[in-house]
Amino acid sequence: MAAVSKSKWKLVYADPEKCVGCAVCEFACSKDNEKAFNPMKSRIRVVRMHPLVNLSVTCRLCDPAPCVLACPRDALEQSEQTGVILVDDDKCDGCGWCIEACDYGAVVLHPELRKVRICDLCDGDPECVKWCPEECLDFVTKDAIAQKQRVGIVQKMFKEALKMVPL
Amino acid sequence: MFGYAGRITRVDLSSGKVRHEPLREDFGKTYIGGIGLGMRLLLDNSKPGIDPFSPENPLILATGPFSGTMAPTAGNGHAFVTKSPQSFGVAEAKSHGFFGGEMKRAGYDAVIFEGRAEKPTYVWIDDDSIQLMDAQHLWGKSPQETEETIRDDLGDIYVRVASIGEAGEKLVRLAAILNDKSRACGRCGVGAVMGSKNLKAIAFRGSRDVQVAKIDEFMEFVKMIHERMKGPAARKYRTLGTPENVLVLNSLGALPTRNFTNATFEGADRVSGEYLNERFVSKIIGCLSCAMRCEHIAVVPEGEYKGTVSRLEYESLWALGINCGIDRLDAIIKAMDVCNYYGIDSISAGGVVGFAMDCYEHGILTDKDTGGMDLSFGNHNAVLDTLKMMSTREGLGDILAEGVKIAAEKIGNGAENYANHIKGVEMTGYDIRSLKTAALGYAVSFRGADHNRHGSYSPDVAGKVNRFKYEKGRAKIVMDTEDLYTVIDSLIVCKFSRGTYYEGFKDLAKYYTLVTGIEMTPEELRLAGERINNVGRLYNVREGLSRKDDSLPVKVMTVPIPDETVSKGSHVTQAELDLMLDDYYATRGWTKEGVPTTEKLRQLQLDDLTYIVKPEKRE
Numbered sequence: 001m002a003a004v005s006k007s008k009w010k011l012v013y014a015d016p017e018k019c020v021g022c023a024v025c026e027f028a029c030s031k032d033n034e035k036a037f038n039p040m041k042s043r044i045r046v047v048r049m050h051p052l053v054n055l056s057v058t059c060r061l062c063d064p065a066p067c068v069l070a071c072p073r074d075a076l077e078q079s080e081q082t083g084v085i086l087v088d089d090d091k092c093d094g095c096g097w098c099i100e101a102c103d104y105g106a107v108v109l110h111p112e113l114r115k116v117r118i119c120d121l122c123d124g125d126p127e128c129v130k131w132c133p134e135e136c137l138d139f140v141t142k143d144a145i146a147q148k149q150r151v152g153i154v155q156k157m158f159k160e161a162l163k164m165v166p167l
Numbered sequence: 168m169f170g171y172a173g174r175i176t177r178v179d180l181s182s183g184k185v186r187h188e189p190l191r192e193d194f195g196k197t198y199i200g201g202i203g204l205g206m207r208l209l210l211d212n213s214k215p216g217i218d219p220f221s222p223e224n225p226l227i228l229a230t231g232p233f234s235g236t237m238a239p240t241a242g243n244g245h246a247f248v249t250k251s252p253q254s255f256g257v258a259e260a261k262s263h264g265f266f267g268g269e270m271k272r273a274g275y276d277a278v279i280f281e282g283r284a285e286k287p288t289y290v291w292i293d294d295d296s297i298q299l300m301d302a303q304h305l306w307g308k309s310p311q312e313t314e315e316t317i318r319d320d321l322g323d324i325y326v327r328v329a330s331i332g333e334a335g336e337k338l339v340r341l342a343a344i345l346n347d348k349s350r351a352c353g354r355c356g357v358g359a360v361m362g363s364k365n366l367k368a369i370a371f372r373g374s375r376d377v378q379v380a381k382i383d384e385f386m387e388f389v390k391m392i393h394e395r396m397k398g399p400a401a402r403k404y405r406t407l408g409t410p411e412n413v414l415v416l417n418s419l420g421a422l423p424t425r426n427f428t429n430a431t432f433e434g435a436d437r438v439s440g441e442y443l444n445e446r447f448v449s450k451i452i453g454c455l456s457c458a459m460r461c462e463h464i465a466v467v468p469e470g471e472y473k474g475t476v477s478r479l480e481y482e483s484l485w486a487l488g489i490n491c492g493i494d495r496l497d498a499i500i501k502a503m504d505v506c507n508y509y510g511i512d513s514i515s516a517g518g519v520v521g522f523a524m525d526c527y528e529h530g531i532l533t534d535k536d537t538g539g540m541d542l543s544f545g546n547h548n549a550v551l552d553t554l555k556m557m558s559t560r561e562g563l564g565d566i567l568a569e570g571v572k573i574a575a576e577k578i579g580n581g582a583e584n585y586a587n588h589i590k591g592v593e594m595t596g597y598d599i600r601s602l603k604t605a606a607l608g609y610a611v612s613f614r615g616a617d618h619n620r621h622g623s624y625s626p627d628v629a630g631k632v633n634r635f636k637y638e639k640g641r642a643k644i645v646m647d648t649e650d651l652y653t654v655i656d657s658l659i660v661c662k663f664s665r666g667t668y669y670e671g672f673k674d675l676a677k678y679y680t681l682v683t684g685i686e687m688t689p690e691e692l693r694l695a696g697e698r699i700n701n702v703g704r705l706y707n708v709r710e711g712l713s714r715k716d717d718s719l720p721v722k723v724m725t726v727p728i729p730d731e732t733v734s735k736g737s738h739v740t741q742a743e744l745d746l747m748l749d750d751y752y753a754t755r756g757w758t759k760e761g762v763p764t765t766e767k768l769r770q771l772q773l774d775d776l777t778y779i780v781k782p783e784k785r786e
Contacts, residue, residue: 020452020460023265027237027456031386036376037236038272039325047324048265051349051464051476052450111374133239133393133458 006063009083010141012044012119012126014056018136021046021054025128025137032127033117040111043119044128056128056137059085059106059119067118070101076118085118092116169380170232170683171195172274175208178290178297180364181222181282185297190276196685196695197772200231202259203657203699204277205248206706209257210776212279215709219252219356220338220363222283228270228329228369231659232683235271235377236385239392242456243268244659245329245346251355252340252363253515253570254590254615256707256716258355262329263454263661264347269327272373280364289317289330289368294375302367307333309508310345317370330368331358332510334558338362339568341515341593345507349478350454353512355592355614356570380684388681392667393458400666404461405451409481410440413489416597419628420734423485423598425492425544426521427587427720430598430728434494438484443496447479454661461663465500472501479503482618485596486517487554491524492544502550509558515570518593520553522571523563525585531578538562587720590615590712600723601734602627603637607747608645610717611761613703619662622648635734637743642751650696657699672696698771700755701763709779714761717748 026042034041044058061083068076068085075091076098078084094114099107108117119126121139129137138144155162168190177186198204205227217223227248233241245267251258270278273294280290287302305313313330328346335342335358342358343351352358379385395401403411416422417435424432436442447465454462467475477500487493487502506513526532527542534540542549556564566574571593575586587594592615599606608621618624623645627634632641651671655662658675668674672689679687707716719739727738752759756767765777 020450022453022457022460023455024237024239024458027242031237031382034376035382036378037242038374038376040374041376051452051462051478052466054452131393133396133453134460 004081006083007143008141009061010121010139011061011083012058012121012129013138013140013145015136015138016055018134019054019056020134020136021048022133024131024133025056028127028131032122040108041117043106043108043117045105045108057104057106058128060104066101066103067098067107070097072097082121082124084120086120087116087118089113089115168683169378170236171200172230172271172276174274175277175279176275176297177279177281179282180280180284180288180299180366183299195232195683196687196691198699198702199654199657199679199695200276201229201244201246201261201657201659202248203653203695203702205229205246205259206257206699206702208277208279209248209250210702210706210709213250216711217250219250219255219360222281222364224250224360224363226280226357226360226364226366227277228280229277230267230271230275231657232679233658233660234267235373236379236682237389237456238660238678238682239389239396239456239458240454240661240664241659243454244661245270245352246656246659247344247352247357249357249360250710251592251614252338252359253356253572253592254712256590256615256710256712257613257703258357258360259614259656259703260344260352260354260357261656261659262344262346262350262352263457264350265455266327266329266346266350266371267659268455269325269371269373271377272375273371274373274375278369280366283363284365287365287367289370290366291321291370293372305330305367306336309333310510311348311507313368314348317368321370321372323372326370326372328368328370330510331361331366332508332558334509334511334568335359335362336367337558337560337568339511339558339560340570340573341512341519343510343512345510349507351507351512353514354617358510379682381681385681388678392664395667395669396459396664400669401459401664404459404663407440407444408451408461408463410443410463410479410484412481412596413439413484414441415628419601420728420730420732421598421601421628422489423594423596424489426490426525426585427594427598427722427726428525429730430601430734431730431732432489432494435489437494438488438496438499440481443479443484447496447500457661459661459664465496467497467500470497472497475501475504477503477507482596483513483517486514486521487550488517490517490521490596491550493547493550494545495547498547498550502547502554505551505554509554511554511558514595515593516554516557518587519557519567519571519574520550522574522585522587523553523567524549526578526582529585531580531582531585532563536563584721584725587722588616589718589720590716592616594720597624598728598734599719600728600739601737602634603739603743604632604634604641604644606719606723606739607637607641607751608649610719610744610747611645611751613700613707616720620649620652621645622652622662635737637747639746639750642747642754645751646754649700650693653699653703654692654696657695694771698773701768701771701773702776704757704761704763705773705776705779708762714748714759717761719744
């Protein structure tokens with residue numbers, strides 16, 4: 001397969017303005033991957049720290065990926081096509097070095113299998129994004145996130161002007 | 168099992184013994200879960216006539232069959248059931264948030280807390296492991312601090328906690344049990360019963376899978392409910408939220424103001440849902456598994472209460488604001504925060520403060536009683552001070568902590584005329600003097616004054632009936648919504664989502680079967696609703712409650728609405744109440760005294776409970 005530019009890698013992005021911490025994404029993820037409802041088996045996890053502070057967190061497709069570098073058994077490999085971290089269950093012994101290496105807490109240990117699990121983007125059609133009732137989750141490139149942020153800051157700076165200028 | 172965990176567990180707080188037993192197979196279909204299962208367990212696990220605060224009164228915590236699943240609004244529910252220290256009949260209260268899902272994943276349909284711990288204790292349930300933990304360092308702490316401290320102690324941010332505040336510890340009869348910081352099993356004094364057991368908190372962590380029977384069909388059904396939740400059925404809750412009621416009820420002359428002195432509020436515009444959302448609501452969030460989002464988080468942006476953050480629903484806004492003559496939302500948000508901090512039911516708390524203010528205005532309570540505090544309607548500082556005094560039983564607060572019924576008996580001097588309660592439970596925010604279908608629903612509710620046992624304000628408010636006059640036949644409307652509401656509270660589906668089950672029992676029966684794999688027809692589910700209503704009634708009958716307790720507050724029956732509004736002059740007469748009750752009992756197939764007949768109980772497959780009604784030969 002021809003190499004894909006890394007700028008085309010898409011990840012699951014949660015908009016902090018929209019996320020309400022309902023964890024529908026966790027249910028959708030564990031149902032799809034494990035055929036059961038269990039947040040401990042979800043590859044996306046919600047943190048609610050305060051009624052106003054909620055966010056779903058999952059794999060950021062780091063490049064190079066610290067989890068891959070940290071694995072002493074070469075059980076993790078990053079797909080060049082999609083950027084997802086592939087886990088070789090035969091090699092993974094659940095030691096958890098990758099969990100420590102991940103700044104985002106996006107690597108989870110399967111409670112029964114004792115193998116790690118990382119978001120695999122559901123082969124390019126993430127269930128969590130499909131189910132998110134708030135449309136807070138999106139499946140986008142990092143460039144798209146940057147564009148969104150850029151538009152946001154310009155809107156904020158020209159808030160008054162925008163009231164007068166029809167766009 | 169699917170949906171259900173298949174296990175009921177007893178925790179004896181006196182001895183520390185734990186016993187597990189399987190959930191009886193027929194109990195699922197017969198009592199569903201939640202309050203249905205809880206009330207049946209209460210009947211089976213308590214002796215008649217016990218004091219609600221005695222170690223013999225079990226505190227029952229139950230999940231519903233949907234708890235732990237992805238079912239929107241239902242995946243997160245739990246209920247407490249016990250004998251009420253307010254009504255001395257059945258107490259039941261539900262809450263949502265995150266707690267119920269965790270409890271199910273830990274593997275419990277119900278946990279029955281028995282006895283009384285020797286010293287402050289919290290119960291830590293981590294899957295199969297159940298430990299009684301020292302809670303002396305938590306005693307006196309707010310539910311929010313308690314939750315944080317337990318999570319820190321156990322080192323796990325996903326531990327879910329239900330706890331009481333100082334009010335529950337001090338047996339304040341309107342104490343609540345809070346979970347996830349600001350969600351509450353509020354009504355009937357369940358928090359005081361928990362306090363009487365020296366039980367500060369219950370903490371859960373569950374790692375089990377929750378499985379549903381027909382996963383693909385279930386997901387399709389959930390998708391459909393998600394879509395419906397984006398539509399008109401949930402519009403109110405997603406937009407202005409329940410405070411939308413303020414202006415609606417005000418225009419109908421059905422907004423109880425200053426402890427039911429008036430039925431319209433001149434300050435309504437300043438405490439309306441519109442004003443709240445415009446000025447204070449900073450984000451609308453949702454519970455675990457929900458696709459609806461109703462929780463309007465209000466933040467006070469300026470002034471003396473700047474930085475106060477709280478959810479605010481209509482009922483709390485009404486009780487702590489309008490019922491006390493308060494027209495400042497910042498002070499009402501602060502009052503809500505104070506209720507959460509001490510762990511009291513905000514509805515009953517506002518009812519008590521309004522009662523005290525009314526007594527003060529009529530000279531029944533004086534400056535001597537209040538310690539010099541000006542308890543006039545509209546004094547928001549007095550509301551905040553009284554909430555604190557009541558929660559900590561300081562000064563006058565010690566009497567008020569008993570709730571309006573018992574407080575009025577202690578105060579005497581005609582105070583009972585201002586005590587707006589039914590069966591000892593404080594009124595909620597509908598002026599039933601001009602909502603007469605609702606008046607019947609309130610009178611017969613098995614947990615005392617409440618709009619959520621029957622929802623029969625709906626035909627009145629919507630103008631489907633003549634709300635100023637009770638007509639025979641309305642009992643059927645009340646009974647039908649009661650039966651639906653008990654099913655909703657047994658599945659522990661959130662009532663805010665009720666409109667999304669377009670076909671009522673039919674939708675809910677299908678939902679139940681998809682989750683549990685247990686065949687259920689709409690008629691069987693309706694029958695379960697009727698059965699559960701009868702079980703609630705039977706518990707009250709066993710505890711000595713009867714027709715005389717299906718009453719209405721003195722003001723509702725003797726003080727016509729004085730305001731120059733459409734509802735002017737409206738109130739409920741004794742003759743009207745008698746007509747309501749006769750109609751209702753006949754419709755329910757009960758005796759004139761409001762006791763289920765043995766024939767009715769047999770029809771509901773409650774043969775084993777006929778002993779409660781038989782000795783009195785009431786048929």
